Amino acid sequence: MTVGGEQLLFVRQLVQRKTAIVLGEDKGYLVDSRLSSLARDLGHADATTMLDHLRKKPDLALEQRVLEAMTTNETLWFRDRAPFEALRQHVLPELARSGAGSRQLRIWSAACSSGQEIYSIAVLLEEHFADRFAGWKIDLAGTDFSVEMVKRASEGLYSTLEVNRGLPAASLVRHFDREGANWRLKPSIRSRARFWRMNLVEPWAPMPAWDIVLLRNVLIYFDIPTKEKVLRAASRQMAPGGYLLLGGAETAVGICPELVPEKIGDATFYRLEGREQ
C-alpha cells in the first residue's frame, strides 16, 4: 500500500510543524519512496504500517527519523564557487584586518548537512590564510536539524561520489586520507569544526555572534513568514561588520529589510543595515 490521503496529510503537517518545510500536495511519490526505505530499515512491513504506528502513539525517536527522511541533504564542496572566491579575495582579508585587535574569527554554517560547506571554509583557511590568521582563535561551526547529518559531518568521511563534487583534486590529496572506498578528512581540518543539532525554526539557544553566517539552500523550503523569522534571528546573530550568505535561489530582499545586499566579487552577501563603517 502506498502513502496517500489522510496519511500523506499527516506527514505533510508533521513536517511543516516540526521543520517548517512545506511539502507540496503533489509530493506523495517522494513521501512514499523515502518512507518506504526507512520502514524497511526499521523492520516495518511498509511505510503505511510505520505511519499507523506513529499516529497511534507518540514516538519521538521514530518521528525524528521520519522527519530526517523527508529532508533533502544534497550539498557539495565550494557550492556555486563564486561565494568562496569572494570569501577568499575580499571577505576573509577584510576580516583579517578588522579583527586584528581581537584576533577572533567565527563562522557558522546554519544548515550544514554533511559538512562540506563549513569544511570548504576550513580548507580555504588552511590553503590561503594560514599565515594571516596564525595565532587567532578560529571557531568554525555547523548545525543541522538532522541528527544523522550532524553525525556524518563530525565524522568527516566522504564517498568518492561526494569528493568528486566540487573539491579540487589537489585539495583532495592534500587534506584527505583514503579509507577503504571512502575518503577521511585529516584531523588538521576536521578538528577545526564543531557540529551540533539545531532546529532553525525553534527558539535558538544562546550563541556567540558570527563574523560570517552561511544560511544556504534551506530557506527555499520554508514559507515567507518562516523565512522572515529565520532571517531576523540570523541577523541578530551577526557580529558588527559581519556577513550573511544565502543560497543561489534565495534572497532577503523584500523579506528582511535590516539585511542589505552587497555585491562582493560575483556573489551577493548581506550586511546589517546602518552598521558603522
Place this chain on the structure above:
Amino acid sequence: MKALVVDDSRAMRSILSRLLRKAGVDHIAEAADGCEAIACLDDDDLPDIALVDWNMPNMNGLELVGALRGRPEWRRITILMVTTESEQGQIVRALAAGAHEYLIKPFEEESLFDKLAILGFHQPVQGDSTNDFAHN
C-alpha cells in the same frame, strides 16, 4: 570551445561527449588512446581541454599527459583526467605529471560540470535537484 575526449571505451567517449555538449562545448574530437590523441592534434586548431582516461592500450593516459606537457605548443591545453584509478598516490602522480584536475569514475553528471567550473570553463548548471520540496 573545443574538447578532445580520450578513452578506449566507445561508450564512455559518447557519455563524455554528450555531457560536454550539454555544457556548451560545440567542437568535440574523440580518440581511443594516447597515440590517436597525439595524431589528431592540429597545432592551428588545438583543443582547449582534453579529458583523458588512464588505462588505455598503446599510450596510456599518464604518458599522454607527459607528452602534452612536453611540447610548448600543447601546454595551453587544460587536462582533466577521468579514470577509475582512485588511489591517492595515482592522483598525486597525475597532478605532478601536469594534469590540472582529476575526476574518479564512476561519477555523477554534475561532478563533470563541477570540474569544468573549477577549471574556469563553465558555470555549473544551476540544477534544481535540491529543490524537491521547494514550493514556489
